[in-house]
Amino acid sequence: MSEVLEELHEECGVFGVCHVEDAASLSYYGLHALQHRGQEGCGIASMDHGVLQAHKGKGLVSEVFYPSVMGQLKGDCAIGHVRYSTAGGNEIENVQPLLANLTKHKFAVAHNGQIVNAKEMRVYLEAQGSIFQGSSDSEIILHLIQRAKGTFLERIKQAFSLLEGAYACLILSEEGVFAIRDHNGLRPLSYAQFHDGYLISSESCAFDVLSGTLDKDVEPGEIVWFHPNGVTHDRYRNACETHMCAMEYIYFARPDSVIDGINVHEARVATGVCMAKKDKMAHLQADIVIGVPDSSTSAAIGYAKESGLPFEMGLIKNRYVGRTFIQPTQKQRERGVRMKLSAIEPIVSGKRIVMIDDSIVRGTTSRRIVQLLKEAGALEVHVRIASPAITYPCFYGVDTSSFEELISARMNEQELCAYLKADSLSFMEISDLVSSYQTERLCTACFNGAYTTGLFSYGDIIKTFLSHKE
Ligand code: SF4
Structure with missing residues (x-):
């Protein structure tokens, strides 16, 4: 199948930066390298001393972000997203990262993939009083985290233990960046050490652009928490076997990416x-x-x-x-x-x-x-x-x-x-x-x-x- 018209489309790519100066600018370059994963919309959220800021829009990374916008996205942690919509429409409400400004927790979510039990979770959450702004199933994650109890990490664990599907997800909060991969390892997500911090990406080709070196894949069912004191590995589900989407190797991924240890080219x-x-x-x-x-x-x-x-x-x-x-x-x-x-x-x-x-x-x-x-x-x-x-x-x-x-x-x-x-x-x-x-x-x-x-x-x-x- 050529990349023409009847092509397969994948739902999105995510990129994150943790504890590196000018994180939003680095995210721009990372998203640019992931542009092949989605061209309908994109966004970057950054965290600066507890202030969560974001900019997003419809179109290509080079169309949505320009110098004056980048100057406003301050901080040393950021997450970004390029979108192709399969679940939910391509309305601006569905362009990510999605933001939650709760009294106790301000956080942003960038999510790539599909939640298979989204319909059921939405019905459940609406019955509990949740109000959804868009039609993307990524919004479910926000509501589940909000309703969960305990520390922020515990809330994330509770939320993801309820979800079934294929996804790579980044969450930005005052506590750092959390990288979460579905427990079947269907979608790729890896990270790289970069200066004194980390880069996290759907594909390793985005590390190369910034001269970062691929470190590891996030494991299926794992939450990797990048914080000021280092990295914490936790799980929301027991270890599972990886079932990487074969189409990533066949078509979606860039040939210079390495996914689960395999070079795509x-x-x-x-x-x-x-x-x-x-x-x-x-x-x-x-x-x-x-x-x-x-x-x-x-x-x-x-x-x-x-x-x-x-x-x-x-x-x-x-x-x-x-x-x-x-x-x-x-x-x-x-x-x-x-x-x-x-x-x-x-x-x-x-x-x-x-x-x-x-x-x-x-x-x-x-x-x-x-x-x-x-x-x-x-x-x-x-x-x-x-x-x-x-x-x-x-x-x-x-x-x-x-x-x-x-x-x-x-x-x-x-x-x-x-x-x-x-x-x-x-x-x-x-x-x-x-x-x-x-x-x-x-x-x-x-x-x-x-x-x-x-x-x-x-x-x-x-x-x-x-x-x-x-
Ligand atoms: S290999 Fe699996 S995840 Fe990939 S396109 Fe086919 S069904 Fe979907």
Whole structure:
């Protein structure tokens, strides 16, 4: 799947700074490095001698923050957020960090992911008298902390022990910054020592921008509290196995990030190698390998290395097509593909091409790309997908929450190949993904329906789909 129009979107990225001068400015650079995780809105909250300040808005980090704003965000602790909305709308009330100015506790919350039992928790909290300002499920965290008892750390523990889902969360208070990761480790969150303090980020690529060095991942079910006297590790749930979202490696994360000890670029290269080995065994004849830019480039490099075929730039991406062109109708999508991608005719004309893409969601984009290549004179287009077919929706913060939008839930490989008008098509097996990444600690629910959490009200979507299938 190219980064075009029918792309998967993830719900957000978080970045925090603790006990480093000018924390908000550092957060700006951190969020900039995480911009690929969400472009709809962003915000930074900082704490200066007990005064909580924030600025947030709709748009890119470079659009929302300008020098006069940054000058107002003082203090040596800050948290920030980039948003893509899957749960809740993209109204300004849902842009984070969310602030709570309670008599005893002033705090801000930045949350990436999805709370699966959000509906149930909201009903419960409203029955208890809580009033919600927005529709984002992140607001639930604020209310749960407010209602809990004990020290601030104990309140956080109580709140998160009630939540089920996939998330990375940062909380800023007078007591420092708290980093919390879901107990299945579905969403990434790591930290780095930086000068006399710490940086915390959804992805390690944001540390590199600031010349910070990745220290550790926050463990599943763990709360890491960064405070003036150092770091305290605590848990709100017992240790669980990590089930990192496989799509982080396949598509979402930047190739220079390291997630749970695995470099994303290297993981993608290994998938390309794996696909090439299979094609070698099947005696596939081709002239060149191309990747759909940008997230498929690493896998295409791996394929080329293993197959001995030249890696070529067959497709070029127009980087300046704005978000305004991400439109929901089919016609707009089709036009958008042409605006965003072009085939380089002298490269592809007269060639048998292996085209590597990272995944297929609706199939519309892949079909258009095959068409682009053939119109530019490609003799054959063999589509290789560096992930298994997406046949189940994701309820963990990725915006594929219905079966209708997943073409592989309706078509088998052969039918899909015919729909794409490709000369051949193949996906990876889950076992190939596991051996390429050299870890079994993956969530693969969108490929096989093996959800790692209870699904609460989302379970009905699965039941309805399965009953139609029977
Ligand atoms: S269901 Fe898929 S997209 Fe969602 S968390 Fe699991 S692997 Fe990631």
